[in-house]
Structure formats: structure tokens, C-alpha cells
Amino acid sequence: MKNISILGSTGSIGTQTLDVVAANPNKLKIVALAANSNDRLMEAQIEAFNPLVAALSDEKAAQRLRSRYRGKTKILSGPEGLQAIATHEEADTVLAAMVGYAGLRPTLAAIKSGKNIALANKETMVAAGSIVMAAVKQHGVAITPVDSEHSAIFQALQGNKHREVKRLLITASGGPFRGRTVEDLANVTLEQCLCHPNWSMGQKVTVDSATLANKGLEIMEAHWLFDMDYGKIEAVVHPQSIVHSLVEYVDGSVMAQLGLADMRLPIQYALSYPDRWDNAFGQLDLVKAGTLTFESIDTNVFGAFKLAVECGRTGGIMPCVFNAANEVAVYAFLAGRIRFLDIKNLIAATLEKFTNITTPSLEEIENTDRETREKAKVILAELY
Numbered sequence: 001m002k003n004i005s006i007l008g009s010t011g012s013i014g015t016q017t018l019d020v021v022a023a024n025p026n027k028l029k030i031v032a033l034a035a036n037s038n039d040r041l042m043e044a045q046i047e048a049f050n051p052l053v054a055a056l057s058d059e060k061a062a063q064r065l066r067s068r069y070r071g072k073t074k075i076l077s078g079p080e081g082l083q084a085i086a087t088h089e090e091a092d093t094v095l096a097a098m099v100g101y102a103g104l105r106p107t108l109a110a111i112k113s114g115k116n117i118a119l120a121n122k123e124t125m126v127a128a129g130s131i132v133m134a135a136v137k138q139h140g141v142a143i144t145p146v147d148s149e150h151s152a153i154f155q156a157l158q159g160n161k162h163r164e165v166k167r168l169l170i171t172a173s174g175g176p177f178r179g180r181t182v183e184d185l186a187n188v189t190l191e192q193c194l195c196h197p198n199w200s201m202g203q204k205v206t207v208d209s210a211t212l213a214n215k216g217l218e219i220m221e222a223h224w225l226f227d228m229d230y231g232k233i234e235a236v237v238h239p240q241s242i243v244h245s246l247v248e249y250v251d252g253s254v255m256a257q258l259g260l261a262d263m264r265l266p267i268q269y270a271l272s273y274p275d276r277w278d279n280a281f282g283q284l285d286l287v288k289a290g291t292l293t294f295e296s297i298d299t300n301v302f303g304a305f306k307l308a309v310e311c312g313r314t315g316g317i318m319p320c321v322f323n324a325a326n327e328v329a330v331y332a333f334l335a336g337r338i339r340f341l342d343i344k345n346l347i348a349a350t351l352e353k354f355t356n357i358t359t360p361s362l363e364e365i366e367n368t369d370r371e372t373r374e375k376a377k378v379i380l381a382e383l384y
């Protein structure tokens with residue numbers, strides 16, 4: 001039996017993780033759940049999974065839950081609550097499924113208290129990859145990817161040597177605006193943006209998938225997770241989302257992982273690894289899938305992707321700056337304050353305000369994240 005804590009249990013990945021736990025009652029047990037403010041859903045999750053502890057970061061939401069709830073689960077709140085869920089003594093594995101940079105502190109706390117990490121929260125790795133990976137080594141914990149592309153690469157690397165890898169090929173669906181020109185993108189709406197062709201996800205990652213910033217973040221995530229130079233990581237568009245990513249070896253062999261576009265499969269693998277468990281969620285039918293196609297990313301159209309890759313290659317604090325500027329821009333877009341193409345423009349204008357620090361400490365990363373948000377908000381107020 002593996003004991004699991006989930007950071008971000010009410011989100012898209014969090015709820016799908018609970019589906020995986022429910023499908024494997026003899027193998028997985030929930031000991032702790034944390035989320036931001038959805039007290040109704042948290043209450044239902046507590047009823048269904050009986051965790052020892054649950055936390056809501058939002059104090060008011062936690063109060064609402066406490067005023068209704070009469071059961072045995074302890075209800076915590078605020079940053080201390082989040083910390084308690086991340087480090088709970090009964091948990092072996094923490095599924096990091098919060099969205100954004102906010103996941104960094106609790107994920108680091110989990111690593112430092114010896115928890116294995118199943119990582120969905122890519123922004124944490126992007127902003128502070130060197131710090132996270134050093135902590136993983138220092139505390140001797142395992143980190144398994146949940147992101148479907150990284151799960152695919154992780155699987156395609158099994159049994160092979162790191163030095164014999166020629167390239168990691170990360171697939172991208174291309175999002176809802178594949179094949180469009182910059183002119184086409186000038187007036188796209190939030191509704192069009194939130195209509196992802198293949199995946200149903202949280203709003204932030206859905207917008208990232210439309211700008212392809214998500215693919216840039218994933219390249220940075222792969223750089224840290226697999227200790228691979230940027231020169232050896234490429235992204236390729238694969239609209240069917242059946243091939244989840246590939247590893248090319250020096251002898252010319254290319255190993256791919258294929259499967260349904262269902263996040264419960266990589267979530268289950270992240271929790272079952274090194275074993276494989278029966279699948280309750282459906283099998284891929286290759287004949288039904290039919291044709292699999294591949295094309296390159298148009299970096300002139302998807303400027304946020306291009307900026308992300310440049311920041312990754314530059315390293316230091318620039319990935320953290322990219323990530324924070326992107327978060328501000330995406331939430332401004334979701335709030336209707338800026339247009340789709342302004343996401344990239346705001347990131348570019350914010351990046352210009354920073355000079356790099358090549359090997360930042362955690363404190364420097366925390367300062368950078370805060371300053372980036374402040375500067376991006378000033379630009380936002382001035383220009384939009």
C-alpha cells in the first residue's frame with residue numbers, strides 16, 4: 001500500500017489522481033489532501049477518501065468547511081496547512097498538482113521531509129529546477145513525472161544509457177490554433193482558447209497550450225528531470241496526441257510511448273512505478289487512431305514558445321522570470337484585460353527588465369519571482 005498526499009486535489013490533475021486511487025483501493029491510500037478554496041469539492045473528497053488531514057489555503061474557505069463538517073478529518077488552513085499536507089508523516093508519496101509557482105515551497109518541503117514526488121506542477125521545476133533537483137539528490141527521494149510527455153520519455157529511457165541518448169522529442173498537440181497565422185491570432189477569444197482539441201485541463205495550462213508556452217515549460221522541465229542539454233531536446237507537433245513523446249538514440253533507434261490521451265494513465269504510472277498495474281480507463285486502439293502525423297512548430301506564430309526556449313537555454317533566473325511573467329499574463333488574459341497576443345508581448349517586455357543571475361540561490365529565485373510579478377503588473381497597468 002502506498003500512502004499518498006495530494007497538493008491541489010480539487011484541480012484537473014488532483015481529481016484524476018483521486019480516480020486512480022479509487023480504481024486501486026488495495027494499492028493506494030489517501031492520507032492528506034490540500035487545495036486552495038473549493039470547500040464544497042474538498043468536503044466531497046473528504047467524505048469519499050477519509051484523509052487524516054485536509055487543508056485549504058484560503059482561510060475563509062477553510063472556515064466555511066469547518067463550520068459544516070462534523071467528521072474525523074482534521075481541517076487545516078493557510079500556508080502552514082499546506083506545509084502539513086506536504087510533509088505528513090504517514091505519506092510516502094506527494095502528488096504535486098498545484099498550479100504555478102505557488103507549488104514550489106510545499107514541494108520542496110515534501111522533498112526535505114523524505115517524500116517521493118509525483119510531479120505534475122511543472123512551473124516549480126521551471127522556476128527552480130537546480131534547487132529542486134539538488135534537494136532530490138540530497139534527500140535521496142524519487143521524482144516521477146506526471147506530465148504525459150515526461151512520463152513517455154521516462155518510460156522510453158528505461159533500460160537504456162543516458163550517454164546513448166541523441167535527442168528527446170517532446171510532442172505537442174499544437175493546441176486550438178495550430179496552423180494559424182499571427183494575423184489570425186490577433187482577435188481570438190478566450191472561449192476559442194479554452195477549447196483544447198484533445199485534453200480537458202485547468203484553465204492556466206489550457207491557455208499555455210494555446211500559446212505553446214506549455215511546450216517551452218515542458219522543454220525546461222525535461223532539461224532538469226532528465227539531466228539533458230537543451231541542444232538535445234526538441235518539440236514536434238503531433239495533433240493526434242497518441243504518441244506522448246519519443247527518445248532518439250545514437251544508433252538511430254527511436255523509442256516512443258503511445259497511449260490514449262487520458263492523464264489518468266501517466267498519473268497511475270507515476271504512482272505504480274516501477275510496476276505496471278491493470279488499467280481501468282481504456283486501451284488504445286491503433287486502428288481507430290488511424291493516421292499519426294508530425295509537423296514542426298511555427299516559432300514565428302508561437303512567440304511565447306520561442307521566448308521560453310531562449311530563457312531555458314540562458315538559464316539562471318531567466319526561466320523563473322519567464323514563468324512568473326507568463327503567469328501574470330495568462331491570468332490577465334483570463335480576466336479579459338489583455339488580448340491573446342499580448343501574453344507574449346507582456347512576457348517579452350518583462351524579460352527586458354532583468355539581467356541574469358547565473359546560479360541563483362533559493363532566496364534569489366524567490367525575490368526574482370516576486371519582482372517579476374511586480375514589474376509585469378506595472379507594465380500591464382501602463383500599456384493595457
Ligand code: NAD
Pocket residue numbers: 007008009010011012013014034035036037038056057082097098099100102120121122123146147148199200201202203204205263
Ligand atoms: P487546476 O487549475 O485544475 O488545479 C490546480 C489545483 O491547485 C487546484 O486544486 C487548486 O485548488 C490548487 N491550488 C492552486 N493554488 C493553490 C494554493 N495557493 N494553495 C493550495 N492549493 C492551490 O490545474 P491542473 O490543470 O490540474 O494543473 C496542475 C498542474 O499540473 C499544473 O502545473 C499543470 O501545468 C500541470 N499539468 C496539468 C495537466 C492537465 O491535464 N490538467 C497535464 C500536465 C500537467
Ligand code: MG
Pocket residue numbers: 147148149218
Ligand atoms: Mg504535458
